[in-house]
Amino acid sequence: MYCILTQNPLDWNNAQLGNALEKKGKEVLIFRITDLVASNADKPYIRNLTYGFDSFEKVFVRGIPGGSLEQIIFRMDMLHRLENLGVECINSASAIEKCTDKYYASSLLEDAGLRVPKTVCCETYEDAFAAFLKMRDVVVKPLFGSQGMGIVRINDEDSAYRIFRSLELHRYVFYIQEYLEHNNEDIRILVCRDEIISSMKRKSDSWKTNVSRGARVEKVTPDEEMREMALKASKTLGCHYCGVDILESSGEKFVLEVNAIPAWQGLQSVTDSDIASRIVELLG
Numbered sequence: 526m527y528c529i530l531t532q533n534p535l536d537w538n539n540a541q542l543g544n545a546l547e548k549k550g551k552e553v554l555i556f557r558i559t560d561l562v563a564s565n566a567d568k569p570y571i572r573n574l575t576y577g578f579d580s581f582e583k584v585f586v587r588g589i590p591g592g593s594l595e596q597i598i599f600r601m602d603m604l605h606r607l608e609n610l611g612v613e614c615i616n617s618a619s620a621i622e623k624c625t626d627k628y629y630a631s632s633l634l635e636d637a638g639l640r641v642p643k644t645v646c647c648e649t650y651e652d653a654f655a656a657f658l659k660m661r662d663v664v665v666k667p668l669f670g671s672q673g674m675g676i677v678r679i680n681d682e683d684s685a686y687r688i689f690r691s692l693e694l695h696r697y698v699f700y701i702q703e704y705l706e707h708n709n710e711d712i713r714i715l716v717c718r719d720e721i722i723s724s725m726k727r728k729s730d731s732w733k734t735n736v737s738r739g740a741r742v743e744k745v746t747p748d749e750e751m752r753e754m755a756l757k758a759s760k761t762l763g764c765h766y767c768g769v770d771i772l773e774s775s776g777e778k779f780v781l782e783v784n785a786i787p788a789w790q791g792l793q794s795v796t797d798s799d800i801a802s803r804i805v806e807l808l809g
Contacts, residue, residue: 527551527809528581530558532588538788538801539587545801549809551582558589561603568610569603578607583809584614586621587786591669615808616785620763624785627668627700630762637761639754639780643703650689653699657685662704667697678704678732705774710734711781712773714747714755715792715800717766718807721752723789723796736791744795747771750778758783765808 527546531539534555543553556571563569570577578584584607589600604618616624624630628646635641645656646668657663662680665688679685692699711734714724724747729740736742747755755769758780768787772779789800 526580526582527553528578528584529553529555530561530584530586530588531555532558532590536588537790541789541793541801542585542587542804545799545805546809548802549805551809554581558586558600558603561600563599563603563606568612569606578610578612581612584612586614586616589621589625589786615765616767617763617765620765620767621785623762624764624767624783625669627666627782628698630783633761634758634780634783637757639758639761640777642705642779642781645699645701647699647701649699650693653689653692653701654685656699656701657682657689660701660703664702664704665692666700666702668700676733680704704732705772705779707732707734707772707774712745712747712751712771713792714751714769714771715766715787715789716755716759716764716769717804719756719760720807721747721755722798722803722807723792723800725792725795727791742791742795754778754780766804 529539529543534557539555543555546553560571561569562572568578586604601618601622604614608614608618623633631641631644643660647653657679665677665679667675677688679688689699709730709732710726710728712724712726715722724745725742726745727734727736727740727742734740751771754771758769759767762783764783764785768784770781772781793800
């Protein structure tokens with residue numbers, strides 16, 4: 526029996542993964558991660574069930590919703606607890622934590638020798654504004670976030686002043702990256718068990734290239750440098766599978782982000798084989 530823990534049980538990716546597992550003869554149950562209950566006397570369990578996680582061969586973590594700091598830490602604590610008790614989570618709690626924290630991820634990637642955009646992360650308005658004055662054209666992102674929401678580009682001092690003061694007021698951490706000209710496109714590469722199973726180019730009418738924000742996709746074959754970068758990024762962050770976003774600017778390639786809970790609906794539209802079945806084949 527397999528378990529899928531998610532934010533939205535009706536998500537398309539969950540259905541694809543569940544169907545692929547069932548084709549392999551596996552029974553699959555899908556639950557919200559918020560339905561987990563912790564117990565120091567036993568393994569965490571799912572409310573209203575008569576059996577625990579001993580019944581599951583593997584647990585696919587397919588979504589961790591936002592919430593208060595306590596809620597998010599507690600959800601990750603339960604995944605760590607499951608792993609400590611011998612339950613395999615895909616991806617692991619450690620990999621999800623690394624990928625979700627943009628600064629931690631970018632620092633690990635850079636330390637591994639991968640090229641990432643010039644980045645400044647700080648807590649004060651003064652440091653943030655000083656970083657803007659050095660780079661002059663920057664992208665400001667939530668430290669935790671996805672799908673392009675809450676990301677803004679700043680290239681004038683008045684906007685920098687207003688946005689940074691607003692972020693300071695709400696006690697946000699400033700995560701600032703130099704804007705890289707990229708022809709409004711980048712590459713998403715899906716890596717699984719040290720194999721590249723699909724890739725696509727995302728092309729947009731604006732500088733944001735998220736499919737969820739309307740970017741168009743087309744099939745692409747990444748060159749050898751991109752392939753090596755994607756595989757190394759996945760290994761560096763300890764992912765069973767992940768989506769690696771790579772951007773090319775002025776003849777150089779940069780790893781932008783590694784997603785430990787990747788969606789693949791856009792990828793599937795330009796891929797001949799069944800991506801979910803391939804994931805199950807490599808991870809199941």
